[in-house]
Amino acid sequence: MSLKQEPEQALKTPGQAGEVALPDFKRRRRRFNYTPFLLLLPATLFLAIFFLYPMLQSFIIAFQDSQGGFTFDNIDTMVKDTNFGDALKYTLLFIVIIVPLQVVLALIMALVINTGLKWAGFFLYIWTIPLAISDLAAGIVWYSIFTNHGYINQILIQLGLTQTPIDFLSFENPTLVFVAVVIAELWRATAIVMVILVAGLQVIPRAYTEAAEVFGASPWQRLWHVTLPMLKPSLQVALILRTILAFQTFALVFALAGRIMPVLAGEAYKWYNDVRNVGVAATYALLILLLSLANTFIYLRFLNTKAEELA
Amino acid sequence: MSILDQVNLNDNAPVTARTARPVLNQRSMARFALYVLAVTLTLWIILPLYFITASAFSTRDALYDWPKSLFPNPISFDTMDFFLNSRGVYSSALNSLIVGLITLALSLLIGAPAGYALARFIFPGRDSYKLLILTTRAFPIVILSIPLSVTFLNFGLYDTLIGVALVHTALALPQTILVTSSIFVAVPNELEEAALTLGCHRMSAFTKIVLPMALPGLAAAAIFAFVLSWNEVFAATILTSQNRTLPAQVLGSLSNSSLPLRYAGGFVLIVPSLLFILIIRKYLLNMWGRVVK
Numbered sequence: 001m002s003l004k005q006e007p008e009q010a011l012k013t014p015g016q017a018g019e020v021a022l023p024d025f026k027r028r029r030r031r032f033n034y035t036p037f038l039l040l041l042p043a044t045l046f047l048a049i050f051f052l053y054p055m056l057q058s059f060i061i062a063f064q065d066s067q068g069g070f071t072f073d074n075i076d077t078m079v080k081d082t083n084f085g086d087a088l089k090y091t092l093l094f095i096v097i098i099v100p101l102q103v104v105l106a107l108i109m110a111l112v113i114n115t116g117l118k119w120a121g122f123f124l125y126i127w128t129i130p131l132a133i134s135d136l137a138a139g140i141v142w143y144s145i146f147t148n149h150g151y152i153n154q155i156l157i158q159l160g161l162t163q164t165p166i167d168f169l170s171f172e173n174p175t176l177v178f179v180a181v182v183i184a185e186l187w188r189a190t191a192i193v194m195v196i197l198v199a200g201l202q203v204i205p206r207a208y209t210e211a212a213e214v215f216g217a218s219p220w221q222r223l224w225h226v227t228l229p230m231l232k233p234s235l236q237v238a239l240i241l242r243t244i245l246a247f248q249t250f251a252l253v254f255a256l257a258g259r260i261m262p263v264l265a266g267e268a269y270k271w272y273n274d275v276r277n278v279g280v281a282a283t284y285a286l287l288i289l290l291l292s293l294a295n296t297f298i299y300l301r302f303l304n305t306k307a308e309e310l311a
Numbered sequence: 312m313s314i315l316d317q318v319n320l321n322d323n324a325p326v327t328a329r330t331a332r333p334v335l336n337q338r339s340m341a342r343f344a345l346y347v348l349a350v351t352l353t354l355w356i357i358l359p360l361y362f363i364t365a366s367a368f369s370t371r372d373a374l375y376d377w378p379k380s381l382f383p384n385p386i387s388f389d390t391m392d393f394f395l396n397s398r399g400v401y402s403s404a405l406n407s408l409i410v411g412l413i414t415l416a417l418s419l420l421i422g423a424p425a426g427y428a429l430a431r432f433i434f435p436g437r438d439s440y441k442l443l444i445l446t447t448r449a450f451p452i453v454i455l456s457i458p459l460s461v462t463f464l465n466f467g468l469y470d471t472l473i474g475v476a477l478v479h480t481a482l483a484l485p486q487t488i489l490v491t492s493s494i495f496v497a498v499p500n501e502l503e504e505a506a507l508t509l510g511c512h513r514m515s516a517f518t519k520i521v522l523p524m525a526l527p528g529l530a531a532a533a534i535f536a537f538v539l540s541w542n543e544v545f546a547a548t549i550l551t552s553q554n555r556t557l558p559a560q561v562l563g564s565l566s567n568s569s570l571p572l573r574y575a576g577g578f579v580l581i582v583p584s585l586l587f588i589l590i591i592r593k594y595l596l597n598m599w600g601r602v603v604k
Contacts, residue, residue: 035513039428040440042421043488050455050481051447057458112349117342119349125592126353129360132584134542136558140577141363149375149570151362187359195595241448248451251544251558255565255573265545268453272549278461285454292451 055289061282074279078287081280083270087262090178094263095246098185102242103235105186106193111223114201124198131191139255142184143169146256169257177257184256185249192245193238200234201227240299244292264288360581367391367578371571394575403560404579406472407541410556413476414540415533418483419491423529426491427517431500447485455481456546463550470551478546483536490535494528495521531594538587542580 065071078084109127113120130138145151146168153165168176204227212222228235250265268284271277366374367390369383394400428434429441455478460469468474498521506516522529544558551559561576568576588595 033432033434036428036432036434036437039424043425043484046421046481047444047447047484050459050478051450054455054458054462055450057462058454061458061461108348109352112345112352115345117345117349123349123353124595125589126356128592128595129356129585129588131595132538132542132588133581134544134558134584136544136562137542137577137580137584140561140573141359141581144363144366144574144577145359147570151381154381187355244448244451248453248545250453251562254562258566265451265453268457269545269548272457272460278457281457285451285457288451289454296446 058282058285058289061278062286064279074283077277077280078283081267083262083267087264087267090261091247091249091264094178094182094185094249095243098182098189098246099239099242101182101186102190102193103238106190106197106238109190109194110197110201111227113198128191128195130188131195133188134251135188135249136251136255138184138188139252142180142187142252143256146180169260171260174260177260181253181256181261184252185246188252189242189245193242196234196238196241197231200231204230236299236303239303240296243295243299247288247292247295264291363574363577363581366571366574369571371569374570374574390571390575391578394572394579397572399555399560399564400557400576403555403557406554407557410472410476410479410547411537411540413473414479414483415537417476417480418487418536419529419533421480422484422487422532423491425488426493427495427521429488429492430495431503441489444485444488452482452543452545456549459546460549470554472554475547475550475554475556476540478550479540479543480536482543482546483539486539487532487536490532491525491529494525494532497528498524528594531591534587534591538584541583 062074063070063072065073113124113127117123133141143150148165148167148169150168152168153162156162156166166176167173168180170177208226208230209222212226217225248265249263250269253261253263254266254269264284265288268281268288271284272281365381365383368386368388370385370387370389373380373384373387429437459478463469463471463474468477502520502524503516506520507513511519542558543556544562547556547559548562555563558580561573561580565573
């Protein structure tokens with residue numbers, strides 16, 4: 001049987017599987033096995049058409065003038081636009097604030113689930129609900145809470161904390177708008193971090209924390225010196241994924257804050273949809289791509305993540 | 312869950328037996344605090360969902376009432392009725408359904424074979440391929456949709472459902488490949504080999520042995536692709552002008568629709584997602600988390 005395939009140990013240990021397979025490789029060299037490549041072909045072609053091609057195309061759109069010559073005009077227009085500075089500032093500030101908050105909240109949630117309390121399955125189900133909620137819907141949900149006629153103001157007044165409704169979502173209070181967006185995003189997008197961490201916690205052998213307990217480690221010490229170091233790969237995956245997604249935040253901000261809080265993806269939408277200038281929109285898209293790639297690179301470089309751990 | 316509980320009981324039993332009373336109290340206090348925390352977190356997730364539901368089923372006047380009740384009083388279907396019957400909503404919901412189903416079919420058809428290849432074969436470049444799939448996640452939706460809208464115009468795909476579905480498939484594909492691969496890994500290779508030695512052809516071994524065992528997981532992966540498509544708004548807005556999907560329709564009319572209409576729209580967007588997550592909850596950890604045996 002030349003179609004000999006390798007018993008797959010586990011996705012996360014490709015190195016080991018490769019070592020075991022060494023004799024097979026020698027045997028297979030006689031007749032090259034095309035099956036996996038044929039199976040991969042459709043997906044590869046599809047991804048090339050819909051990822052590689054648009055990326056090249058957006059370079060062309062961004063750097064080409066109407067005569068087909070090379071131009072920096074689009075970059076110039078983008079940078080000189082009044083909203084550009086704010087959009088960049090808000091997007092970066094948003095990421096710097098939301099990502100750590102989400103990791104901490106998700107870690108708390110995951111640790112609570114991992115204690116194996118009663119109804120853990122029920123809690124986990126409820127806490128994962130936001131996974132399936134779109135950013136647009138989440139924006140609308142929190143709009144119903146933060147608007148002048150919304151529930152927060154209602155509760156504040158009933159508690160006697162304020163007499164007149166607070167304008168959370170107005171031009172006068174950009175900080176409050178920002179806080180509202182952060183809270184809404186914290187509600188919507190923490191679930192994915194939590195799920196990654198819960199999955200990561202499950203593979204940590206119980207014996208490790210038990211051993212630490214036997215030697216008198218406090219719960220805090222156990223968390224800090226045993227659980228967290230072992231959770232590092234999951235934490236890194238969560239960090240990279242969340243940061244990339246946060247660069248694309250758009251509909252939630254749009255539904256909640258309208259034009260009050262410009263973000264990069266929102267500007268790309270505006271230039272495409274309202275201004276009808278594809279060149280500048282594509283330039284914004286390239287900027288987002290560049291920032292996402294730079295961010296991934298920085299995480300991988302400085303957090304020492306092995307690439308295969310990301311699977 | 313019951314197993315988890317048992318393990319925990321066994322854990323605690325000897326400790327409580329041999330330690331003194333104050334420690335026991337400390338333990339039960341900690342346990343109590345844990346439940347308070349869990350319930351608080353649950354409220355944090357549930358309350359906003361309650362608020363949007365209450366808003367969607369309030370009368371128009373009740374929404375602008377001041378002070379307004381935290382419970383819809385009276386419960387009214389007028390807002391929902393008005394939203395569901397307003398122009399473009401029915402057709403865009405239908406569009407969303409069609410786009411979602413095409414995305415589901417395409418991503419499974421293209422993604423599952425790749426997932427199978429990654430799960431069952433060791434071949435040169437396998438690890439780099441997986442890494443490549445992962446890096447596609449780093450591609451913003453924005454960068455796909457804006458240039459593609461230009462290309463789609465040339466190919467007559469602009470403002471078509473199939474065009475939107477193609478982009479959604481591209482977005483869902485990396486996840487589908489990785490998830491299906493983890494599902495196929497979970498199907499014991501020995502069974503497949505046994506079928507091969509007993510004279511099954513590779514294809515029939517797959518359809519008769521692997522497919523039935525992988526089916527629930529594959530269904531979950533398919534539902535994931537559907538939810539992604541149902542929720543996606545940026546590409547859907549950029550790539551259409553008349554044939555809107557539901558999120559694109561809601562987004563497009565956001566600035567000129569009244570409060571009740573917005574809330575009804577938000578509610579309608581959320582309901583199917585809730586149902587889907589209920590169906591695939593068993594697979595949640597495998598899908599979004601790392602591959603867990």
